[in-house]
Amino acid sequence: MPDNQTRLRILLIEDDEDDVLITRELLEEGSSLPVDLDWIDTADAGLAALRERRHDVALVDYRLGPESGIDVIRQAQKEAINTPMILLTGQGDQELDLRAVEIGAADYLVKGLVDAPSLIRSVRYAIDRSMAIDSLAQSEARYRLLFDSNPVPMLLTEPETGVILSMNDAALTLYGADRRDFGRLALSDLQGAGSALTSEPGTGGMITQPGAALEVHRRFDGSDIYVETRSQGMVVERRRINLVMVVDITERIENSRELRLMKQGIESSYNGIIIANAREPDVPIVYVNPAFERITGFTAAESVGRNCRFLQEGGPMDPGTRSALEEVRRGLAENSDVSVVLRNFRKDGTPFWNDLFIAPIRDDSGEVTHFIGVQNDISEKKSVESELAYNVSHDVLTGLPNRTLLEDRLSQGCQMARRYGRKVGVLFLDLDGFKPINDSLGHRVGDQILIEVANRLKARVRSGDTVARGSGDEFVVVLPDLAHGDDIIKVVELLLHAVAQPYEVDGRSLRLTASAGIALDDGTREHPMELVQQADLAMYRAKQQGRNTYQWYASDLNDEANERVELRNDLQKALENGQLVLFYQPLIDSRTGRVRGSEALIRWYHPSRGLIPPNAFIPLAEDTGQIIELGTWVLYQACRDAVRLQGLGYREHRISVNVSPMQLRQGNFSQKVTDTLRQTGLAPELLELEIVESAILYDTEQVIEHLRQLRALGVGIAIDDFGTGFSSLSYLKLMPVTKIKIDRAFIKDVISNRSDAAITQGILSMAHHLALEVVAEGVETEAHAAFLRKNNCEMLQGYLFARPMPFAELLDYLGQRSTSPSPESPDGASPATASQPTLLLLDDEANILRALIRVLRRDGYRILSTTSVQEAFELLAGNNVQVIISDQRMPEMSGTEFLSQVKNIYPHTVRIVLSGYTDLKSVTDAINEGAIYKFLTKPWDDQQIRNHIRQAFVYHGASAD
Numbered sequence: 001m002p003d004n005q006t007r008l009r010i011l012l013i014e015d016d017e018d019d020v021l022i023t024r025e026l027l028e029e030g031s032s033l034p035v036d037l038d039w040i041d042t043a044d045a046g047l048a049a050l051r052e053r054r055h056d057v058a059l060v061d062y063r064l065g066p067e068s069g070i071d072v073i074r075q076a077q078k079e080a081i082n083t084p085m086i087l088l089t090g091q092g093d094q095e096l097d098l099r100a101v102e103i104g105a106a107d108y109l110v111k112g113l114v115d116a117p118s119l120i121r122s123v124r125y126a127i128d129r130s131m132a133i134d135s136l137a138q139s140e141a142r143y144r145l146l147f148d149s150n151p152v153p154m155l156l157t158e159p160e161t162g163v164i165l166s167m168n169d170a171a172l173t174l175y176g177a178d179r180r181d182f183g184r185l186a187l188s189d190l191q192g193a194g195s196a197l198t199s200e201p202g203t204g205g206m207i208t209q210p211g212a213a214l215e216v217h218r219r220f221d222g223s224d225i226y227v228e229t230r231s232q233g234m235v236v237e238r239r240r241i242n243l244v245m246v247v248d249i250t251e252r253i254e255n256s257r258e259l260r261l262m263k264q265g266i267e268s269s270y271n272g273i274i275i276a277n278a279r280e281p282d283v284p285i286v287y288v289n290p291a292f293e294r295i296t297g298f299t300a301a302e303s304v305g306r307n308c309r310f311l312q313e314g315g316p317m318d319p320g321t322r323s324a325l326e327e328v329r330r331g332l333a334e335n336s337d338v339s340v341v342l343r344n345f346r347k348d349g350t351p352f353w354n355d356l357f358i359a360p361i362r363d364d365s366g367e368v369t370h371f372i373g374v375q376n377d378i379s380e381k382k383s384v385e386s387e388l389a390y391n392v393s394h395d396v397l398t399g400l401p402n403r404t405l406l407e408d409r410l411s412q413g414c415q416m417a418r419r420y421g422r423k424v425g426v427l428f429l430d431l432d433g434f435k436p437i438n439d440s441l442g443h444r445v446g447d448q449i450l451i452e453v454a455n456r457l458k459a460r461v462r463s464g465d466t467v468a469r470g471s472g473d474e475f476v477v478v479l480p481d482l483a484h485g486d487d488i489i490k491v492v493e494l495l496l497h498a499v500a501q502p503y504e505v506d507g508r509s510l511r512l513t514a515s516a517g518i519a520l521d522d523g524t525r526e527h528p529m530e531l532v533q534q535a536d537l538a539m540y541r542a543k544q545q546g547r548n549t550y551q552w553y554a555s556d557l558n559d560e561a562n563e564r565v566e567l568r569n570d571l572q573k574a575l576e577n578g579q580l581v582l583f584y585q586p587l588i589d590s591r592t593g594r595v596r597g598s599e600a601l602i603r604w605y606h607p608s609r610g611l612i613p614p615n616a617f618i619p620l621a622e623d624t625g626q627i628i629e630l631g632t633w634v635l636y637q638a639c640r641d642a643v644r645l646q647g648l649g650y651r652e653h654r655i656s657v658n659v660s661p662m663q664l665r666q667g668n669f670s671q672k673v674t675d676t677l678r679q680t681g682l683a684p685e686l687l688e689l690e691i692v693e694s695a696i697l698y699d700t701e702q703v704i705e706h707l708r709q710l711r712a713l714g715v716g717i718a719i720d721d722f723g724t725g726f727s728s729l730s731y732l733k734l735m736p737v738t739k740i741k742i743d744r745a746f747i748k749d750v751i752s753n754r755s756d757a758a759i760t761q762g763i764l765s766m767a768h769h770l771a772l773e774v775v776a777e778g779v780e781t782e783a784h785a786a787f788l789r790k791n792n793c794e795m796l797q798g799y800l801f802a803r804p805m806p807f808a809e810l811l812d813y814l815g816q817r818s819t820s821p822s823p824e825s826p827d828g829a830s831p832a833t834a835s836q837p838t839l840l841l842l843d844d845e846a847n848i849l850r851a852l853i854r855v856l857r858r859d860g861y862r863i864l865s866t867t868s869v870q871e872a873f874e875l876l877a878g879n880n881v882q883v884i885i886s887d888q889r890m891p892e893m894s895g896t897e898f899l900s901q902v903k904n905i906y907p908h909t910v911r912i913v914l915s916g917y918t919d920l921k922s923v924t925d926a927i928n929e930g931a932i933y934k935f936l937t938k939p940w941d942d943q944q945i946r947n948h949i950r951q952a953f954v955y956h957g958a959s960a961d
């Protein structure tokens with residue numbers, strides 16, 4: 001290109017020097033610009049100059065020696081040297097002209113025919129054309145570059161046929177194609193089946209840009225891609241073409257599909273999902289899913305915009321939730337994941353357990369923009385879990401801690417006691433008589449009682465104490481904070497009292513008691529559960545001591561437990577080896593003094609321990625079940641002995657046999673008795689079964705049935721130990737009972753203890769109304785016998801008459817008694833004295849007594865006197881006393897107290913106090929209660945006192961009528 005059109009740089013390739021001169025002249029002549037003409041005379045050198053591309057135009061001679069200018073031009077073209085070249089020839093030749101143009105020469109000039117202006121015109125034209133072509137080429141190249149290297153995939157197509165004219169690199173990459181792959185490929189070849197989409201189901205309902213079409217295209221490897229195409233018609237070189245721009249939206253669609261899937265997943269998730277904005281203050285909720293709405297009861301509208309804490313606001317916060325929330329706060333501050341379980345509240349205020357997972361959501365730069373919370377309502381699971389955990393450590397029926405938890409609590413209790421220098425106490429309580437209740441009234445009733453016992457025990461201990469349930473009817477109480485060991489006594493008494501209160505079950509009022517064992521420790525013991533074992537052993541001793549009581553553990557109890565095991569084995573041997581024998585204790589007719597029968601009482605001759613009394617092994621036999629075998633043996637032996645007595649002439653001698661409740665509960669009990677009677681040949685009327693009250697009360701139907709059957713045969717039925725058990729008079733009415741035996745516990749103090757006397761009298765009176773005979777057990781003194789006789793007790797049994805003895809001794813005893821039967825008067829006095837007015841004098845000073853006797857004996861009274869209250873009771877029991885004079889101040893009890901008791905036992909006596917000392921209050925009280933008739937003072941006037949006593953006898957006579 002000329003330098004700013006200031007000079008013409010011309011290369012002349014010419015081998016003829018003359019022609020060079022001519023050409024130079026012509027150029028200088030014709031050109032308005034100065035001409036720089038470089039002359040080269042060979043083809044090769046010309047080509048080399050051309051390669052330098054320094055010239056605006058080259059004039060190439062056709063004939064260059066052996067070479068041809070045509071070849072130079074062709075070679076230059078080949079080498080893309082774009083310097084315009086004009087071929088110079090010597091003569092006009094049309095064919096050469098054509099060839100020159102064909103190979104790319106800009107013009108063809110014939111030497112000699114060319115003048116200066118036409119040469120310059122040709123040169124100028126060649127230069128201009130070359131410049132135009134150059135600039136076109138440059139612009140084309142620019143556009144091609146724009147097209148080819150455009151990152152947007154583009155295609156040029158023929159509008160009519162869709163034939164692809166060109167494809168840029170991005171399109172090639174998109175379709176996985178090579179330039180060679182499309183020869184006459186049309187756009188339709190790229191479009192897959194059903195290519196045009198408006199809203200394809202999987203595209204997530206994507207909306208394309210205006211003017212764009214959403215299509216599925218097929219790549220050269222056969223895979224489909226989603227593209228958005230936009231086509232633009234244009235005219236290039238007078239030709240209409242379409243520019244199709246293709247945007248690959250496959251990823252977008254897939255992303256949107258995934259998004260939609262995710263959204264669906266979140267919406268249909270069973271778990272509640274919350275998204276909160278981490279970049280706003282107070283981290284407000286921006287999204288909640290339907291499960292959140294279901295779980296919490298709060299709608300999305302009510303939740304969005306609020307901080308999650310409103311879920312805590314429905315009620316008080318438990319400690320677990322408080323620490324969970326701290327963990328959440330820590331996690332949020334550190335932008336880390338948190339997993340916690342906390343208690344939230346629903347909109348209706350009900351709490352629920354929320355198993356919450358919170359994770360931060362980060363943007364591409366890693367900054368936390370949101371938090372996502374996934375909540376799971378685990379209330380049900382939690383309640384099942386806690387129920388399970390509860391059941392592992394608690395007794396299902398009573399809700400009390402079970403043995404496992406007891407062990408824990410006891411260890412803790414020992415620790416506490418150790419640390420604070422306290423004592424830890426363990427009570428082992430076992431219900432008395434629970435088994436019969438359970439067996440006869442059913443488990444449902446039994447269960448209700450156990451629940452009630454549990455409640456009563458719980459209600460009476462302190463909050464730090466533990467009431468646990470052992471097996472069956474056993475309860476264990478741990479008291480870990482006792483200042484003194486003895487403090488436990490108050491608790492145990494309270495608990496025993498609570499257990500002994502009546503139980504109202506199904507309209508019945510049931511009673512039972514408990515026996516308790518106590519063990520105590522300072523908490524230093526290595527195995528705390530030993531305390532429970534010790535308390536258990538102590539409880540066993542309490543049972544043996546009459547139930548409804550408690551016992552301390554003592555080390556000898558361990559030996560005792562071992563002994564029990566030994567005893568149990570020995571008892572088995574005893575049953576097998578005939579070490580058991582029956583003793584007999586006579587039953588005496590209180591009126592005639594005759595022996596009416598005898599009670600069989602078992603004895604065990606132990607080979608090493610000697611004679612073992614029944615109380616030492618009967619309860620054990622009851623516990624082990626050996627009582628059945630033992631009872632069978634006793635029954636058989638007693639019937640045989642009775643038959644022997646028959647044979648010896650004691651025809652009406654009746655044998656009483658003790659029957660344990662367990663024997664009675666046997667389904668075939670009555671049959672067994674009948675069989676025994678048959679086997680031994682004893683008449684049923686000569687057999688009497690003694691059963692304890694508890695057997696009647698708790699196994700009612702079966703027992704009644706057995707007893708009815710036996711009674712129908714003629715067997716007598718006596719209720720043993722009457723008054724000590726849970727007497728139920730209504731049951732008594734149903735019973736086919738023939739006799740009642742008053743327990744010896746009442747007899748022991750019957751003459752002096754007003755309650756015992758009242759109970760005894762009450763039992764006698766009731767029994768007589770029911771037409772039952774009464775036997776009093778434990779009659780040890782004449783006074784007992786006199787009292788009982790006076791109260792019409794038909795039969796007496798006790799050491800006063802005879803101790804239990806072997807059968808052989810019984811025979812001797814009966815032999816002696818049958819020769820000297822001595823009828824006695826009802827009160828034990830001789831007939832002569834029975835009707836004489838009798839006066840009893842009681843004063844602890846013998847000289848006072850003597851003085852009184854001196855004064856009063858002239859009036860003909862039978863005077864009994866004593867210095868002891870106890871003896872006074874005995875005299876009252878054995879004599880028909882009408883008038884009593886008692887001193888007031890006596891060491892054993894006051895006169896008014898004594899007379900008050902006498903009033904209860906002998907209400908018809910006329911009672912007088914004679915005292916030098918006046919305790920006005922007690923005297924007036926006694927008078928008001930009717931305990932005393934008169935109050936006389938010491939010293940007395942002889943005549944006056946005689947008058948008073950006479951009046952008292954008159955008064956007695958009048959009130960007796």
Ligand SMILES: Nc1nc2c(ncn2[C@@H]2O[C@@H]3COP(=O)(O)O[C@H]4[C@@H](O)[C@H](n5cnc6c(=O)[nH]c(N)nc65)O[C@@H]4COP(=O)(O)O[C@H]3[C@H]2O)c(=O)[nH]1
Binds near residue numbers: 585721779780804
């Ligand atoms: N302090 C005192 N005690 C007196 C007096 N008179 C009799 N006793 C005792 O009182 C007990 C009366 O028998 P139980 O109440 O049926 O009480 C019996 C009875 O429940 C039971 N038992 C005895 N033998 C048998 C038996 O063969 N089978 C069953 N199941 N139990 C039996 O053992 C208990 C005790 O029997 P034992 O030791 O023989 O004691 C007998 C007897 O020796 C007295 O005046 N004063």
